[in-house]
Amino acid sequence: MKLTKSFDRSLWVFHVNAASCNGCDIEIVAALTPRYDVERFGIKLVGTPRHADVLLVTGPVNTQMADRVRRIYEQTPGPKAVLIIGNCGASSGVYYDSYCIQGPFDEFIKKVDPNAIIVYVPGCPIRPEAIIMGVVEAWKALEKLRGEA
Amino acid sequence: MAKAPPYPLMIGPIHPALKEPTMFKFTLEGERVLDADLQPGFNHRGIEYLGMKRNPLQVLHLTERVCGICSAAHQFVFTRAVEHAAVIQPTERADYLRVLIAELERIHSHLLWAGVAGHELGFDSVLYYTWKIREDVQDILEILTGNRVNHSYYIFGGVRRDVSDEGIAKARKILQGYKKLEDTVLNIFLSDPTIAHRTRDVGTLTYDNAIKLCACGPLTRGAGVKKDVRFSWPCAAYGDMKNDFKVVIPSDYGYPNKGDIFSQVVVRLHETFEAIRMCDWVLDNLPKGPITSEPNLSALLMAKLRMAEGEAVARVEAPRGEDIHYVRLKKGKMEIDSWKVRVPTYGNIMSWITMFKDAQIADIPIIIASIDPCIGCMDRVTVVDGDSGKEKVLGMDEIKRLADRRARGWK
Numbered sequence: 010m011k012l013t014k015s016f017d018r019s020l021w022v023f024h025v026n027a028a029s030c031n032g033c034d035i036e037i038v039a040a041l042t043p044r045y046d047v048e049r050f051g052i053k054l055v056g057t058p059r060h061a062d063v064l065l066v067t068g069p070v071n072t073q074m075a076d077r078v079r080r081i082y083e084q085t086p087g088p089k090a091v092l093i094i095g096n097c098g099a100s101s102g103v104y105y106d107s108y109c110i111q112g113p114f115d116e117f118i119k120k121v122d123p124n125a126i127i128v129y130v131p132g133c134p135i136r137p138e139a140i141i142m143g144v145v146e147a148w149k150a151l152e153k154l155r156g157e158a
Numbered sequence: 159m160a161k162a163p164p165y166p167l168m169i170g171p172i173h174p175a176l177k178e179p180t181m182f183k184f185t186l187e188g189e190r191v192l193d194a195d196l197q198p199g200f201n202h203r204g205i206e207y208l209g210m211k212r213n214p215l216q217v218l219h220l221t222e223r224v225c226g227i228c229s230a231a232h233q234f235v236f237t238r239a240v241e242h243a244a245v246i247q248p249t250e251r252a253d254y255l256r257v258l259i260a261e262l263e264r265i266h267s268h269l270l271w272a273g274v275a276g277h278e279l280g281f282d283s284v285l286y287y288t289w290k291i292r293e294d295v296q297d298i299l300e301i302l303t304g305n306r307v308n309h310s311y312y313i314f315g316g317v318r319r320d321v322s323d324e325g326i327a328k329a330r331k332i333l334q335g336y337k338k339l340e341d342t343v344l345n346i347f348l349s350d351p352t353i354a355h356r357t358r359d360v361g362t363l364t365y366d367n368a369i370k371l372c373a374c375g376p377l378t379r380g381a382g383v384k385k386d387v388r389f390s391w392p393c394a395a396y397g398d399m400k401n402d403f404k405v406v407i408p409s410d411y412g413y414p415n416k417g418d419i420f421s422q423v424v425v426r427l428h429e430t431f432e433a434i435r436m437c438d439w440v441l442d443n444l445p446k447g448p449i450t451s452e453p454n455l456s457a458l459l460m461a462k463l464r465m466a467e468g469e470a471v472a473r474v475e476a477p478r479g480e481d482i483h484y485v486r487l488k489k490g491k492m493e494i495d496s497w498k499v500r501v502p503t504y505g506n507i508m509s510w511i512t513m514f515k516d517a518q519i520a521d522i523p524i525i526i527a528s529i530d531p532c533i534g535c536m537d538r539v540t541v542v543d544g545d546s547g548k549e550k551v552l553g554m555d556e557i558k559r560l561a562d563r564r565a566r567g568w569k
């Protein structure tokens with residue numbers, strides 16, 4: 010499918026909390042509110058994965074959430090990108106040796122979809138500026154997709 | 159036509175009204191909630207188990223990540239528990255700085271709650287306004303501790319960083335700005351007809367129920383129960399400031415102690431400004447001296463913590479209520495021998511069930527948000543009956559019966 014230019018100027022995001030500690034989640038909300046205000050770039054938080062282009066995933070994905078996150082990923086229509094917010098998703102962070110962690114999330118999602126577009130936003134917790142940077146990276150990745158199409 | 163029978167409604171674990179994964183099962187008749195049930199456990203990360211595999215200095219970083227919103231409170235109470243167990247005395251200046259950060263965190267947490275509550279009422283302008291002013295306190299936290307959310311500020315024997323005069327001046331300036339906003343903020347929340355309409359007499363927790371269900375924090379204070387660990391069991395600098403401040407309950411500000419969501423709005427907002435005055439008080443009275451009694455970290459770890467033997471319980475008033483940590487240390491063992499965290503939300507979830515009774519579907523999000531739940535904090539235990547694998551809900555009588563049996567030495 011050919012992506013139009015307007016697509017990546019209005020990325021809609023859905024936030025999935027996969028057992029995070031909340032640190033990253035409040036920074037996501039902070040990024041949406043006036044000081045950082047990502048809505049001026051067309052980025053909007055939506056209420057269902059079916060409306061979303063980008064999934065913001067926080068947390069290390071525990072056993073309870075693993076299947077649910079997979080289902081959310083599958084419900085998101087393509088083309089889509091996954092933004093892994095925080096160290097948790099990228100490396101399981103401080104919870105790396107816990108018994109109930111199914112992550113790291115990138116490996117987990119690669120099992121579901123080997124071609125998934127994954128963007129990392131490292132930090133524990135990330136700063137709101139880093140989220141904006143992450144979305145820019147997602148733009149670039151999606152633009153690349155347009156070049157190939 | 160016959161009346162439609164009651165029907166179930168599931169909300170969660172992922173739902174736009176919930177910021178964190180947890181699941182509710184409602185029984186509804188039309189739009190009215192007849193019964194509510196809660197299934198936690200979606201945010202379980204095994205933190206206590208991880209804590210028992212690491213040494214106290216490493217666990218310090220784990221405690222913050224029990225919950226990112228009240229991270230300083232968890233670290234505060236954990237350091238206090240370990241200090242008790244290992245007999246380490248924090249310095250006086252550190253005691254004051256600890257309280258300063260804890261109160262700044264209360265400001266940020268309560269403003270965050272006010273915004274989220276506005277959002278759940280469908281009043282997004284309030285969300286944007288409160289989160290805009292919340293960024294200022296995040297600035298103070300960043301100036302003083304170096305990070306916005308997980309600060310890593312507390313350490314056994316003191317705190318990690320000293321505050322500079324320049325930092326204090328900046329913090330004072332921002333706090334001054336808040337004081338100017340006090341009337342505006344109170345006006346937005348307390349005289350707005352939309353907020354009053356949606357929160358008055360909604361999600362009521364009565365005085366008796368608050369006591370019976372062992373609720374804690376602003377939730378109980380909204381019902382008029384004077385329960386605040388900062389005053390009833392003061393630690394660190396709270397003991398020194400005890401006489402200058404008092405427990406915030408609505409009747410002191412001209413509102414009835416009804417226990418509905420409006421009372422909680424009153425309590426949380428006034429507590430925010432009370433916390434701002436507390437920060438000012440700490441900055442005024444900050445004693446001079448070292449910030450830690452044990453600057454050498456490896457000596458602290460090897461000599462003091464590793465050789466310590468003992469157990470301790472500590473409690474601190476987190477923004478959401480009373481936070482309790484239990485720690486046991488064994489001599490010669492690097493790792494913590496046992497660690498138990500009882501977070502405020504754990505004490506508060508039971509109140510949900512009575513608060514939901516007879517509510518409307520549209521009130522569900524605000525009632526959920528009203529206790530300021532922190533599922534990330536709470537989801538560390540699941541009670542499963544080992545023999546049958548079935549989940550079991552233990553009532554008060556049952557727990558008492560089991561406790562009696564245990565006390566008599568039966569199994």
Ligand code: SF4
Nearest residue numbers: 030032095096097134
């Ligand atoms: S990366 Fe850190 S701050 Fe973010 S959810 Fe994980 S533990 Fe919390």
